[in-house]
């Protein structure tokens with residue numbers, strides 16, 4: 001690989017309608033709010049101002065991330081960029097919490113339990129009852145077409161990392177080695193937290209304190225062995 005530096009830009013999607021309404025979203029396919037559109041546009045403008053030109057893009061199969069990537073690429077005049085979409089970059093599946101307002105969930109389960117499900121590395125939120133909780137059927141069509149028959153039903157950050165990190169190692173790194181050295185990955189709060197824990201070798205306690213803002217480019221620079229040299233938010 002004949003390149004000077006490898007740059008990977010992670011962006012958490014812009015604010016979604018359910019971020020705005022403070023609802024657990026997970027795999028429910030909710031779109032951007034007006035503010036989310038604006039955040040995505042501003043992220044694109046910021047990347048343009050800093051002369052980013054991407055060679056490949058990645059996103060989940062959830063529209064809040066896909067649309068954020070489209071808006072960013074539109075700002076960069078790079079709508080043509082090849083993009084890979086994978087459910088392995090989806091948000092953590094929030095099980096029975098999906099659709100619940102976070103304050104109401106705290107009233108129902110208690111603050112400490114909710115916080116444990118949200119931020120402990122290994123804690124798995126309760127699973128939803130099939131056909132009872134929100135939009136199960138739509139999820140089934142969405143994912144059946146992709147040939148995924150065993151949908152998760154509540155994931156810890158650890159379980160999320162168990163699909164995100166292999167995707168990084170087995171798909172993204174080989175693509176980078178194939179000369180795609182400046183890439184953008186638009187995904188979700190917890191999929192990015194899984195990557196941050198892995199790349200920065202953070203402990204479970206350290207990652208429990210890390211929050212990822214919506215629509216803000218997080219730049220990682222790597223050496224050829226994919227060790228991070230530096231990372232910073234573009235703002």
Ligand SMILES: O=C(O)[C@H](O)COP(=O)(O)O
Nearest residue numbers: 023024025026091118189
């Ligand atoms: O899926 C969600 O509800 C959010 O995108 C992430 O939620 P969290 O910050 O509660 O993990």
